[in-house]
Amino acid sequence: MNTYSLPPNAIFKEWAYSNLESPESGIEIYKPRAEFGLTRPRETFIIKRNREFTLSKTDAADRPVRFEGNWRFKEPNKLIVSIKTPKKESLKFQFQLAGNALKIKRILTN
Amino acid sequence: MASKDSDAPSSREVKEMRRKVREGPKCGTPVPNKWMRQVTKKARDAQDKTLLKNNRIVSATIKVKFIHITDGTDGKITQDMRQKQIKELNDSFGSHNIKFSYNEEQVVEKKNANWFNMGYGSAAERQAKRKLHADPKKYLNFYTANLEDDLLGWATFPWELGGHPDMDGVVILYSTLPGGGAAPYDEGATGTHEIGHWLGLYHTFQDGCPPSEGDEVADTQPHRAPDYDCDSNTACGSGSSPVENFMNYTEDACMTKFTKGQAVRAKEMITIYRNQLFRSK
Numbered sequence: 001m002n003t004y005s006l007p008p009n010a011i012f013k014e015w016a017y018s019n020l021e022s023p024e025s026g027i028e029i030y031k032p033r034a035e036f037g038l039t040r041p042r043e044t045f046i047i048k049r050n051r052e053f054t055l056s057k058t059d060a061a062d063r064p065v066r067f068e069g070n071w072r073f074k075e076p077n078k079l080i081v082s083i084k085t086p087k088k089e090s091l092k093f094q095f096q097l098a099g100n101a102l103k104i105k106r107i108l109t110n
Numbered sequence: 111m112a113s114k115d116s117d118a119p120s121s122r123e124v125k126e127m128r129r130k131v132r133e134g135p136k137c138g139t140p141v142p143n144k145w146m147r148q149v150t151k152k153a154r155d156a157q158d159k160t161l162l163k164n165n166r167i168v169s170a171t172i173k174v175k176f177i178h179i180t181d182g183t184d185g186k187i188t189q190d191m192r193q194k195q196i197k198e199l200n201d202s203f204g205s206h207n208i209k210f211s212y213n214e215e216q217v218v219e220k221k222n223a224n225w226f227n228m229g230y231g232s233a234a235e236r237q238a239k240r241k242l243h244a245d246p247k248k249y250l251n252f253y254t255a256n257l258e259d260d261l262l263g264w265a266t267f268p269w270e271l272g273g274h275p276d277m278d279g280v281v282i283l284y285s286t287l288p289g290g291g292a293a294p295y296d297e298g299a300t301g302t303h304e305i306g307h308w309l310g311l312y313h314t315f316q317d318g319c320p321p322s323e324g325d326e327v328a329d330t331q332p333h334r335a336p337d338y339d340c341d342s343n344t345a346c347g348s349g350s351s352p353v354e355n356f357m358n359y360t361e362d363a364c365m366t367k368f369t370k371g372q373a374v375r376a377k378e379m380i381t382i383y384r385n386q387l388f389r390s391k
Binding site: 017019020023028038039040041042056058060061062063064 | 229230259261295303304312334336338344345346359360
């Protein structure tokens with residue numbers, strides 16, 4: 001039987017963009033989607049235990065676009081997601097759970 | 111009605127511009143891709159070459175067709191709410207000589223529980239729009255419904271009109287109209303924001319900081335991400351992000367203005383893509 005390393009349980013939920021930690025840090029703070037209630041569009045993603053990953057955004061006229069992919073965990077704190085967005089980003093980020101927030105720093109690859 | 115500068119372009123020039131609009135994309139264009147950028151750049155170039163300069167609409171009154179989809183219980187919009195929405199639009203765009211009107215007798219209310227809960231790109235959206243739309247060359251179709259995906263609204267861009275005329279317009283969460291109860295988004299700014307897109311405006315945070323092309327408007331402060339409240343600041347470098355701008359993502363109470371550059375761009379877009387709004391009787 002294969003064994004995989006897994007991220008912390010608390011990461012498995014729907015996260016919504018909250019704010020930038022600071023302009024210089026490049027760190028984006030996400031919070032559980034449910035915390036926002038009614039809001040203007042926010043980038044959200046769902047990380048599932050079964051390695052599915054769903055990224056949801058809105059386009060330049062507020063229309064939703066959704067991308068499906070799969071994630072892979074690299075210890076201690078990297079998540080590598082195998083979907084390609086229109087901007088040719090491979091989603092790859094370092095994360096840190098801080099209370100009820102998820103801090104992520106994207107690693108851009110082309 | 112629209113008033114225009116004199117010295118209109120030749121009919122050949124106008125015909126050529128219309129041909130380019132008519133032969134626009136036939137499929138969905140979800141982000142401001144290269145094609146969109148080229149088209150809008152063409153508008154600015156055309157202005158430099160006097161086509162727009164001589165024909166630009168300097169003032170306009172846009173006729174709004176309200177189409178309210180309900181489930182029989184929720185989604186009903188009162189005359190008072192419509193009037194306040196139009197007032198909000200005129201307060202927002204009016205200082206730039208873009209005005210809005212509607213005819214109460216032409217308001218459509220349609221009961222259809224399936225259409226009421228429409229999502230973007232869904233069969234419900236397509237069916238509802240095909241059945242209920244007014245001629246998009248003459249009217250701004252302003253749909254209200256209960257939207258999937260927790261959305262407050264969405265819009266179509268003017269350069270999509272040629273390829274998808276039946277889909278043209280704005281779709282707004284019914285409770286965001288003034289007094290609709292979707293606080294803090296119930297003062298009508300969602301309608302204003304989506305109509306901004308319908309007139310060709312991008313978000314002020316489009317594509318983030320320079321050297322990206324941003325929102326293609328020179329007098330809006332570029333910023334790296336949306337602002338969601340009045341105290342936010344995501345400005346690129348020094349300064350403040352435009353939390354008061356209708357094309358940001360702040361709460362209704364924060365949103366109070368369009369810039370002069372945004373109004374110029376909107377009028378260019380009307381001139382190129384939506385000039386028939388003012389030719390109807």
